Amino acid sequence: MKNWVLIGALALIHFSTFGQENAMKKIDGGSYLPLYGNSNEEVNVSAFYIDPLPVTHEAYLEFVKEYPEWQKSKVKGLFADKRYLEVWENDLSYPSVLKNSPVIQVSWFAAKAYCACQGKRLPTVDEWEYIAMANEVKEDARGDSLYNLAILRSYETPKTYLLQVGSKPSNVYGVYDLHGLVWEWTLDFNSIIITGESRNNGNTDQGLFCASGALGANDLMNYAAFMRYAMRSSLKARYSMTNLGFRCAKDIKQ
Amino acid sequence: MKISITIILALVVFIQGCKEQTPSTKITPEEVQELNEMSIYNLPSNWNTQDGNQISFIDLKGQPLVVVMIYTSCQTACPRLVADMRFIEEKVGTKAATQPRYVLVSIDPLVDTPERLKKFAAENEMSADQWLFLQGTEDSVRDFANILSVKYKKINPMDFSHSNIISVFDKEGVLQFQKEGLGLENDEIVDQILEISKI
Numbered sequence: 001m002k003n004w005v006l007i008g009a010l011a012l013i014h015f016s017t018f019g020q021e022n023a024m025k026k027i028d029g030g031s032y033l034p035l036y037g038n039s040n041e042e043v044n045v046s047a048f049y050i051d052p053l054p055v056t057h058e059a060y061l062e063f064v065k066e067y068p069e070w071q072k073s074k075v076k077g078l079f080a081d082k083r084y085l086e087v088w089e090n091d092l093s094y095p096s097v098l099k100n101s102p103v104i105q106v107s108w109f110a111a112k113a114y115c116a117c118q119g120k121r122l123p124t125v126d127e128w129e130y131i132a133m134a135n136e137v138k139e140d141a142r143g144d145s146l147y148n149l150a151i152l153r154s155y156e157t158p159k160t161y162l163l164q165v166g167s168k169p170s171n172v173y174g175v176y177d178l179h180g181l182v183w184e185w186t187l188d189f190n191s192i193i194i195t196g197e198s199r200n201n202g203n204t205d206q207g208l209f210c211a212s213g214a215l216g217a218n219d220l221m222n223y224a225a226f227m228r229y230a231m232r233s234s235l236k237a238r239y240s241m242t243n244l245g246f247r248c249a250k251d252i253k254q
Numbered sequence: 255m256k257i258s259i260t261i262i263l264a265l266v267v268f269i270q271g272c273k274e275q276t277p278s279t280k281i282t283p284e285e286v287q288e289l290n291e292m293s294i295y296n297l298p299s300n301w302n303t304q305d306g307n308q309i310s311f312i313d314l315k316g317q318p319l320v321v322v323m324i325y326t327s328c329q330t331a332c333p334r335l336v337a338d339m340r341f342i343e344e345k346v347g348t349k350a351a352t353q354p355r356y357v358l359v360s361i362d363p364l365v366d367t368p369e370r371l372k373k374f375a376a377e378n379e380m381s382a383d384q385w386l387f388l389q390g391t392e393d394s395v396r397d398f399a400n401i402l403s404v405k406y407k408k409i410n411p412m413d414f415s416h417s418n419i420i421s422v423f424d425k426e427g428v429l430q431f432q433k434e435g436l437g438l439e440n441d442e443i444v445d446q447i448l449e450i451s452k453i
Contacts, residue, residue, distance in 0.1 A: 076291040076292075076296050077292045078291060078293065078401065187396075188396070190396070190399060190404070190406070191406065191407035192407075193407060193415055193417075233405075236400070236403050237401070237403075
């Protein structure tokens with residue numbers, strides 16, 4: 001009996017080593033008007049937990065130690081392209097300066113596996129965008145021109161992936177770095193359907209997608225969000241990009 | 255005591271949720287090791303066929319695959335995609351060096367049960383052995399769609415918006431050719447299937 005308790009305790013300690021140090025933040029549900037949707041309908045977002053910080057190189061190292069199939073020399077081409085962890089020196093080492101920077105050059109399959117191994121999952125596009133509307137004081141800061149300007153400025157700044165996580169103020173939910181460091185994978189990034197020249201609504205290639213004409217942008221003033229959606233629509237799941245990281249989310253059990 | 259066992263069980267459950275499993279019981283671990291790293295046989299998921307059998311993609315080893323993602327309640331593009339698949343199958347006929355399997359994977363696994371897929375197959379005269387319909391889970395369908403770079407979004411309780419892509423895999427499960435768009439010339443994909451069936 002004592003042994004069982006010990007094993008359980010050890011297992012817990014073991015798992016917490018590659019979990020984020022900080023507890024997940026609970027986000028109460030709500031609704032919002034996404035940039036892209038069926039029409040001008042608000043989308044409901046159920047309550048969920050979210051990591052307060054992006055996953056770091058340090059945390060990702062613990063993961064690949066535990067699951068060698070995700071080490072850069074062992075990962076299968078089906079699940080990650082050649083740029084996977086390109087910045088790492090070898091399977092188990094990254095440049096030490098990157099320790100607390102967001103892990104980058106990870107594919108969607110890898111990010112998804114990382115979260116699954118902690119009993120978590122990637123956040124959906126709607127969950128991510130819902131909390132990304134917030135600034136330090138407001139849940140929906142999209143009407144604030146300074147909020148938009150700051151995000152766009154960060155998109156223009158090169159090499160923000162070198163910055164350390166959690167060094168800027170958190171948003172009103174206690175979540176850090178949704179803007180300003182790296183773009184992040186979402187579970188259903190492949191639900192973003194933008195074809196052709198989508199700045200012109202009438203010019204999408206209707207033949208490529210079923211019901212593609214139904215999906216148009218609602219708020220073209222939100223240029224930062226537009227850039228995120230355009231970026232997501234251009235991704236493939238095995239891409240490992242230098243400005244793209246991730247964090248995990250989790251369902252709230254009823 | 256009870257609590258610790260619960261914790262251990264909970265851990266075991268989510269370890270399995272993230273560990274790659276051996277794709278199929280019929281395949282030895284050595285054979286798995288030898289797979290081409292780009293092969294869809296590396297996908298660990300299990301699927302239900304229209305006949306209610308469980309298979310993994312690795313069970314289809316040795317056959318070229320012509321694959322499309324559809325859902326049976328689709329009224330707009332899917333009938334045309336299905337028509338394209340039938341046209342392609344008819345054109346390829348018995349000319350391929352190895353007989354391909356024509357695989358229709360449902361993007362709506364909650365609705366498209368094996369029974370429903372079987373009915374759909376019969377209605378579309380796709381009941382012969384070369385036709386395979388697959389029901390996965392929401393998770394395995396998303397994985398598979400992402401291998402094919404197929405985009406889809408549930409736009410209301412009944413309907414999905416989705417890419418119209420037909421993909422051709424070789425006998426090792428490696429993606430070799432994709433045709434995107436509806437109602438286009440099918441001669442090129444037929445030629446590709448004939449070539450790929452020789453590899």
